[in-house]
Amino acid sequence: MAEYRLTAPLKDEDVVKLKIGDKVLLSGTIYTARDAAHKRVVELLDKGEKPPFEIKGSVIYYVGPTPPRPGMVIGAAGPTTAVRMDAYAPRLMKEGMKAMIAKGKRNDSVKNAMVEYKVVYFGATGGAGALINKCIKKAEVVAFEDLGPEAVRKLEVEDFPLIVVGDSFGGDLYIEGRKKWQKAG
């Protein structure tokens, strides 16, 4: 298991060197989106309209933060469960999204699309909302403000600690990790 420092947006060559279990410290520009924002972005794409942010090379973080206190850029900002975005993720991969940050297992259509479009799935520590807050240096709502905590935000992150939980070769740490530690019987 290797350790990398990467800067978003990502390219194919960043993605293909990553294997499940690798540790990554991610810096750069990423976007937040959850259920409602995914639905709207996919609807725009299907109508042939321009999405509200550059999807090519993008890293999308599934998060709905708490409101920031005055003088802070964001509140607690840990990952949400990925499975609710499974219906939309392959469409975004087709548009060039290179990575997702969330927590929890993905379905086969997402995993197959990750192989087809060379995409990586990073796990962030669920519930570590205060710790991850420290890695977020800037936050700005760039679309769907009416969605409140679910609006799309552009984040500048520094050394965001991640683990590769799904790689672009079909590897799934939720399956492999458990296999290693499961007791027979």
Next chain:
Amino acid sequence: MRTIKGAEITEAVAKLAIEKAYKIGDEILRGFEWSLENEKSEAGREIIRQLQENAKIAADGVVPYCQDTGMAVFFVEVGQDLKIDGDLEESIQEGIRRGYIDGYLRKSVYKDPLRRVNTSDNTPAIIHYQIVKGDKLKITFGAKGGGSENMSRLAMLKPSDGIEGVKNFVIETVSIGGANACPPLVLGVGIGGNFEKCAILAKKAALRSLEVRNPDPFYAELEEELKEKCNALGIGPMGLGGTVTVLGVNIEVFACHLVALPVAVNINCHAARHGEIIL
């Protein structure tokens, strides 16, 4: 007759909601220490260390422990000799409204399950009332995260399924959904009652301290056995593989119909926010 003012209830509820979002329970912090000693995977221990650090940062009261500050659930025991000066239901709801706004907590409640518009103040809370003897008001609060709630399950087993059926259902529930529910988990297990009572028992169990065992040694032993079996599943912290998947299993039971054996598992994440006040 003893009297409590509605405003007093509102203030106490708001304070409790804010406190629980920022300050994680001492029992959970001890659970993390236990996890570090018992987790064999290095990646798993790294996750636990992150959670300890996260708890430390959140305890300063500036950034909540988790961004999902939950939907509020209450068990309220009202003493029959107590007079409430004001509207009890509205006093509690107002406490949640104020706590979630003043405490910079996330508003995670939709007004309608299908038309999905945020109420913007995290109300309504779900409140279960019980009239009891005495002149006190006991309020048990939980701020229940949505991810772990989504992985919870209920089954109407056959009496012939017996204790093995109950064990299998609990273990199967963790096996299917545990990785997505932010492990290490606290499991609330309800056994018996009827369909809705069983789910309420599981919720009560999920809001009990993980260090308090069922007073009946038969069920206390079952709690320990289920903890061990769930930890043998290999799911580990955050589901990345490991030997610590649950911090504790709490069981609550109730009488049931002779043809029935209901069982419910309410999963709580590692934040397991709960608190109690007596007014």
